Amino acid sequence: MPDFSPTRRALLASGGALLAAPSIAPAWAQDFPARPIRLVIPFPAGGPTDVYARFYSERMSRELGQPVVTENRGGAGGAIGSLEVARARPDGHTLLFGTASTHALYNLVTRQPQYDAQRDFQAVAMLGGGPLCWLAHPAQPATLTDFLAAARSAAPPLAYGSPGTGTLMHLATEIVKREGGGVPLNHIPYRGAAPAMNDLVAGTLALAVNTLGAGLPLHQGGRARMLAVASAARAPQAPDVPTAAEALGRPGFTAVLWHAVFAPPGLPAPVLARLSQASNAALADAAFRTSLAAAGIEAASPGTPESAATAIAAEVDRYRPIVEAIRPELDA
Template identity: 90%
Template sequence: MPDFSLTRRGLLATGGALLAAPAIAPAWAQEFPARPIRLVIPFPAGGPTDVYARFYAERMTRELGQTVVTENRGGAGGAIGAMEVARARPDGYTLLFGTASTHALYNLVTRQPQYDAAKDFQVVATLGGGPLCWLAHPSRPATLPAFMAAARSANPPLAYGSPGTGTLMHLATEILKRESGDVPLSHIPYRGAAPAMNDLVAGTLALAVNTLGAGLPLHQGGRARMLAVASNARAPQAPDVPTAAEALGRPGFTAVLWHAVFAPPGLPAPVLARLSAATNAALADAAFRASLNASGIEPAGPGTPEAAAAFIAAEADRYRPIVEAIRPELDA
């Protein structure tokens, strides 16, 4: 039987030196950046990816001395924006603010993918992101074990909502079901997280999964109850909420909607080094990290492009068993 547990992993492997620029490089690369940089966000405005991308763009503008302009290019689960960047000129002036969905899961869940997440991009850095959380309507049991116990005997089965089939939220909840003893929760895929949250608040949906930052206002306002957060430690913004590992007694159970920056393949080494160094400087800044934490985002630590690529490959490997297990649903 496949191992469905989410092993504890840091958001970013560290160590190793930054890519060194060659002693002799083209003048345009040495002067990078000489004009504004376009950061493509492959999802609509207002979501967790958009929030982090705008924080990142603002900070990188300061680090690079050139404006980093964000542009939302949503559609096809992030594939439209991703493909646009993959086909762009590899000069560092067009970047992608990708996610676990666009680069760890896309080639796993898509039968006819339109891009290769590993071959069609150069990884610049992983940035951390928002841990997932599960929220129930206030009329439901107050703890995750109690909710799962009620769901196990419910007739008809209780339903949970996710932002869509094949998303990280969907896959993580399917693992949660298995880690809870194969609880028969039925899945309702929505076109985004907001409609699911609306139905949860209205009481027509028993459970919903979202990021911590998106779920906090509902939990703090009493409109929904956060049952667990899939982070390594309890969130400072919601210290009353146990981690999923605590609630289930499953050490290491984590699930994070992480983000990463990508460029088209063939990016010159000096440009990659400049972008990596600027990102590391941003991630090391205490004020930047504090602003992210306040929004429910767990930033990664500084690292290298090589470590970032290895992290993304490992994330794909750990979600592969659950994708294979629910393949009929994904192909339906």
């Protein structure tokens, strides 16, 4: 899992806005929240982001004393919903439930981005998320080491499926290929994770990558075999499955589809502080963390807006080299 703790480098995402923001009277900040809060989820309903956002909105409603209402605004890989929040009035009543895709990878993989993920948003809180896992068809070797060894000599090359080109699942698997010595696996991009899982179970694919929460039912039901999970420690739900760091012999290797909350830039300091305080109270709550863990989600430790922005900037730096290495595939 990425290091979501404060570090020496604090990168604040409170710079220039996409549109000039209206001023906010100080009294508004003191009375915040004055009405229900709209939490925009920039992806369709039903995915791992949607699951976490609904847990979070329920807990934040209790903390803030106002309803936190989720709204799915999917499209353009998360850009439509993200842009809507970036252009909203910065009074704390419109927030974005962003992800690694919208705020670490978007500006790396998109040739003509519609927003700057660091400049056009104020980071509020890092929330953690779902570690990735690699699942093989039961006919394939039983360990990641053996699978990669078999893939090196397979003819034709074995194929792996991801939810799409440029997704975290795609990039993390490309890193695994390189960490495994340059394994010649063919990437098959799908329009979402579910079609890839269907083809994996049917035997069309040798390997697929998904979040832990989505992969567990297939693993536990014997329809696929989980070879590794990209968390810092073995998942309690599947203690027999090694971490990717263990399987690859690469200490510290993690890959997490993390989530974070963002506001439009120009958010008043008292409003930001109140949202941060409420998020930290949720993250510190044992019942909240237990509910997330049951869904395969690892909650981050409480932090600050500055530490959230720092962690996100570190993720951008981490994935930049692999994006540059596979740029021809991304531009095809």
